[in-house]
Amino acid sequence: MKRAWSGKTQGGKWGQQFVLYYFKYGSLRLLYLVLYFVIPFYLIFDRKGYRAMRWYAQKVGNKNRKWHLPFVFRIYKSFGQLFLDRFSMLGNPKRRFHFEIINQTLFDQFYYGEKGFLLVSAHVGNFELFGYTIKENLKIIHPILFGGEAEVYQRMRKSIFTEHQIKPIILNPTGDYIFEIHNALQSGNIVSMPADRTYNEIKDFTTPFFGYDAKFPIGVYQIAATLEIPVLSIFVIKTGYKKFRVYIDQVSDNQFSGRKKEQAVQMGKKYVAQLEKVLKQHPSQWYNFFPFWDQQIKDLNINKKKYGE
Secondary structure (H helix, E strand, O other): OOOOOOOOOOOHHHHHHHHHHHOOOOOHHHHHHHHHHHHHHHHHHOHHHHHHHHHHHHHHHOOOOOOOHHHHHHHHHHHHHHHHHHHHHHHOOOOOOEEEEEOHHHHHHHHOOOOOEEEEEOOEEOHHHHHOOOOOOOOOEEEEEEOOOOHHHHHHHHHHHHHOOEOOEEEOOOOOHHHHHHHHHHOOOEEEEEOOOOOOOOOEEEEEEOOEEEEEEOHHHHHHHHHOOOEEEEEEEEEEOOEEEEEEEEOOOOOOOOOHHHHHHHHHHHHHHHHHHHHHHOHHHEOOOOOOEHHHHHHHHHOOOOOOO
């Protein structure tokens, strides 16, 4: 079984269209309840995602428990709520969410400064919502996005992006996005991206993550080391209905030494340590529904018959 991720938000064109239309008038709590009827179908028919999450439960997030199905169910429920929260904002931008920000002064230090900086997050919690809360528009935010999203989702995103001075940079096979990232940072703006997934030919490095080797992209840290740009990590964790806790920390460090490549790896490992710390507190908000760890890939290959391959 290969490590694979499509780069697309789940739900499909018609599912996304319905959710966006619903949120112009409908209740968020009501759709939360609908999740309890939808999730069992994902557990039954999304076999690859379920197997990946079950391994994560057994080896990482729920390893001290005997039964893992309730934990896996919570992951799908949490992911479903993330999906609904995100589309709720797109369908009705006036809807309000509440954010408790840990280390706000650190973010402000760079946001109000002249220099551009990088924000790295992960497919943990709901990072996208935080960008919509920044009202002052002192800096342009350039989220790095993967192509291939449904047209409906792209159209609604474009509308709210314009309102909040967010200009996405789309990853493409030609590598042109590298120049866009460089120009955005040199202009004193913000570039943000998840840093927990490799995609196509993106360069990566391998490091222990919860005791198992895993691959993480390194390009973002190479850019930071080359341009001497600060890097902050940000994880937006759901803590209740319309409530989120935002963890902000610094990844770059003046004490990093060696060549630029070595500094990039040091930054990458520091980010992984920060990600692991957040996940230990919120293990059910991990949303990588594919074999992520090297050992996970091996285990699912070894157990093909057991897992129904």
